[in-house]
Amino acid sequence: MLAPWLLCLVPFATDDPVISEFMAANDHTLSDEDGDYPDWLELHNPAASDLDLSGWYLTDDAGELDRWRLPTVTTVPAGGFLVVFASGKDRSGPELHTDFKLKAEGEYLALVAPDGSTVVHEYAPEYPTQLDDVSYGLAFDAGGVSDTETWFPEPTPGAANGAGGPAILEVLHQPERPTRDDVITVSAHVLPVPGSSLTEVSMSWRPMFDQDRLETMHDDGLGGDAQAGDGVYTAQIPPRQVKRGRMIRWFVRALDVSGATGRSPPYPDPVNSPEYHGTILDDPRFADSHLPILHWFAEDHNGADSRAGTRGAAFHDGLFYDNVFVRTRGGSSSGWRKHSYKIEFNRGHDLVWSAPEWGVGERRTDEINLNTTWSDKAFVRQSLAFDVMRDVGVAGSAAFPVRMQRNGQFWSVAIWIEQVDGDGLQRNGLDSEGALYKMYNQTTDAYAGVEKKTRLHEDHSDLERLVRKVNRQDENVVEKYLFDEVDLPAMLNYLAATALIHETDHVHKNHYLWRDTEGDGEWRFLPWDKDLSFGRNYIPGQGVLNDTIYADDDPWSHPLLGDRDHANPDGPIVVPHTRFDESRMRRESVLLSDVSPSAARKVALAVAAASSTAPGSSRKSSNSARQVRNKRSSVNGRSTSEVTRSSSPTRTGRTTRSSSSISSCHSIRRSRTLSTATWVDATSRTRLPLARVWAMSSQIAVVFPDPGGPSKNAKSGVPSAMDTKRRCSVVPSRSRPSSERRNAQ
Numbered sequence: 001m002l003a004p005w006l007l008c009l010v011p012f013a014t015d016d017p018v019i020s021e022f023m024a025a026n027d028h029t030l031s032d033e034d035g036d037y038p039d040w041l042e043l044h045n046p047a048a049s050d051l052d053l054s055g056w057y058l059t060d061d062a063g064e065l066d067r068w069r070l071p072t073v074t075t076v077p078a079g080g081f082l083v084v085f086a087s088g089k090d091r092s093g094p095e096l097h098t099d100f101k102l103k104a105e106g107e108y109l110a111l112v113a114p115d116g117s118t119v120v121h122e123y124a125p126e127y128p129t130q131l132d133d134v135s136y137g138l139a140f141d142a143g144g145v146s147d148t149e150t151w152f153p154e155p156t157p158g159a160a161n162g163a164g165g166p167a168i169l170e171v172l173h174q175p176e177r178p179t180r181d182d183v184i185t186v187s188a189h190v191l192p193v194p195g196s197s198l199t200e201v202s203m204s205w206r207p208m209f210d211q212d213r214l215e216t217m218h219d220d221g222l223g224g225d226a227q228a229g230d231g232v233y234t235a236q237i238p239p240r241q242v243k244r245g246r247m248i249r250w251f252v253r254a255l256d257v258s259g260a261t262g263r264s265p266p267y268p269d270p271v272n273s274p275e276y277h278g279t280i281l282d283d284p285r286f287a288d289s290h291l292p293i294l295h296w297f298a299e300d301h302n303g304a305d306s307r308a309g310t311r312g313a314a315f316h317d318g319l320f321y322d323n324v325f326v327r328t329r330g331g332s333s334s335g336w337r338k339h340s341y342k343i344e345f346n347r348g349h350d351l352v353w354s355a356p357e358w359g360v361g362e363r364r365t366d367e368i369n370l371n372t373t374w375s376d377k378a379f380v381r382q383s384l385a386f387d388v389m390r391d392v393g394v395a396g397s398a399a400f401p402v403r404m405q406r407n408g409q410f411w412s413v414a415i416w417i418e419q420v421d422g423d424g425l426q427r428n429g430l431d432s433e434g435a436l437y438k439m440y441n442q443t444t445d446a447y448a449g450v451e452k453k454t455r456l457h458e459d460h461s462d463l464e465r466l467v468r469k470v471n472r473q474d475e476n477v478v479e480k481y482l483f484d485e486v487d488l489p490a491m492l493n494y495l496a497a498t499a500l501i502h503e504t505d506h507v508h509k510n511h512y513l514w515r516d517t518e519g520d521g522e523w524r525f526l527p528w529d530k531d532l533s534f535g536r537n538y539i540p541g542q543g544v545l546n547d548t549i550y551a552d553d554d555p556w557s558h559p560l561l562g563d564r565d566h567a568n569p570d571g572p573i574v575v576p577h578t579r580f581d582e583s584r585m586r587r588e589s590v591l592l593s594d595v596s597p598s599a600a601r602k603v604a605l606a607v608a609a610a611s612s613t614a615p616g617s618s619r620k621s622s623n624s625a626r627q628v629r630n631k632r633s634s635v636n637g638r639s640t641s642e643v644t645r646s647s648s649p650t651r652t653g654r655t656t657r658s659s660s661s662i663s664s665c666h667s668i669r670r671s672r673t674l675s676t677a678t679w680v681d682a683t684s685r686t687r688l689p690l691a692r693v694w695a696m697s698s699q700i701a702v703v704f705p706d707p708g709g710p711s712k713n714a715k716s717g718v719p720s721a722m723d724t725k726r727r728c729s730v731v732p733s734r735s736r737p738s739s740e741r742r743n744a745q
Contacts (some may be wrong), residue, residue, distance in 0.1 A: 020044035021137035024102035038087030066116035166262035249276035385530035395428035
């Protein structure tokens, strides 16, 4: 929430409060607690003492001066500010919202004393037509607030206004994608301060990193100007100033008779705002590219190739972003010829991106990661790993290859990795207010090797509890905690997908932990850094740049990599060795059956062996039904619940098989190709497509083609769907859910 007062000033001459600034066309300048961008206004107390505005009124109607009453205990300190949203939501705290909105086309606006009739400050008879993300109000000078109304292209809600000046709008260029042989016409709609007039409008333009060149802009209907006297000023950049694929940048400045100036872009902050508008010259060689293209530019190559970073520019999908921050990222890759980079964009100028192959429409982000493929001769491991994670149902980053151009020349094929932040969480249907930690340890410490990304007003006590519980030696305590405070379906999906992509670098680092703090309080993994996947590993003495592929090496290739019996040599456990492993292997068997029949059979046999020898288990079937509490989960917008678990033999279709027949069943089918695999709910006998499976069941039926071919219905002669399959049930889990344990205690 925006602080209601941020700055003190020399008192206003009259000591009366004023509406010092307002915005009636708020596109993306200031959001409220709901994430909306409503109209807003700013009240300023220029007096030398605090002012209680309780019972004062705001109105947008000269005929209804007592339109909206400020709530009790509304104090503005001496020289301070108070922001009120004119949203129509009518709220009295913690943010203030009036019951009316402001009209962009102009209307009356006033602050009225508690008597409901005395107008203390007003914009009358109405303020001028307002502009998107340009505020309007009173200019400030060395003595504080003045009575001069003006535009503020760089709004300052909750803080002192500057001197203001002419408003420069709609800075455009034609053609939108110029070639080297085109004249570039730049136009700008310029509005003088009310009651003033313009004396000069100019454009400074700059090819690549050369010196600025000044051009006077005209509104005379000549030299590319469409119409004289319409307030739209134009200037032209001659052709052949740079090569194709290079950038040209410009800014516009306006001066009025009072000496006030306006600039576009405003450039108020050298490290968090664009200095220029711009574009690149079109390169027809890219017309048939199958990859998205990201162009970026940096004058300081050494700075860009360091963690210290440098400022530069970027161009993507027709939009130009100036004065962005570029630096290297990653550990091992810092010494390679082609680095991984992070690009951070300025406040209010987020990168617009989309990923149709991921089903991601237009999104905005304030930073992106561009991972090098220098170590991967296949170029696809990282993006493919995130693809698999997504298809399995794991919430994670969008990842896809891009062609990266640096300073107009090809630099590399990089992997665009979506940042794990509030925007990424929301896209995955997760609460951005949940606790998010980037982990560099094995869930063994809540502070060392940990970066907290959200809820920075809180300590790490939630993570401390997780670390303390999962590292207990008593497996009953660990198991109860897992059922109570970990999103088991999500966790199982993550671990099963990790085995499927043969990813060996996640145990000791390279993952996030997210907790649904405001919801069910449960934890889940979020994936990160998947370059060491599909058989690749770090080898001591060789590092990452090696050609060794791990295929069946224990523990790297084991389905339970990360538990106590199969610890990654690079780090100890990430998941305790409990009966939770059985469910993990079951999930892997279902996923692998859709990809690798032989691997699926191996995992299925491992499941049977683990279940029959698990501590406290029995080789005999139990007839007692076990109920598991519903755990609501979401994948790609779909919600499911865990199904009823039963330890009795599973009846699916016409064939009933006990769990003890799993080995012989797989022996019979060992030589056949597994063409179909589905989940079968033991209770409803409903077959679920693998792509839609989410909840873990203790019963899994792996569906095999019938070696004898489909039989025909005796009456119709039509092949029976139930007859085309034979079913082999993996034995049920013998772990007891926490709810049952509590009842038994």
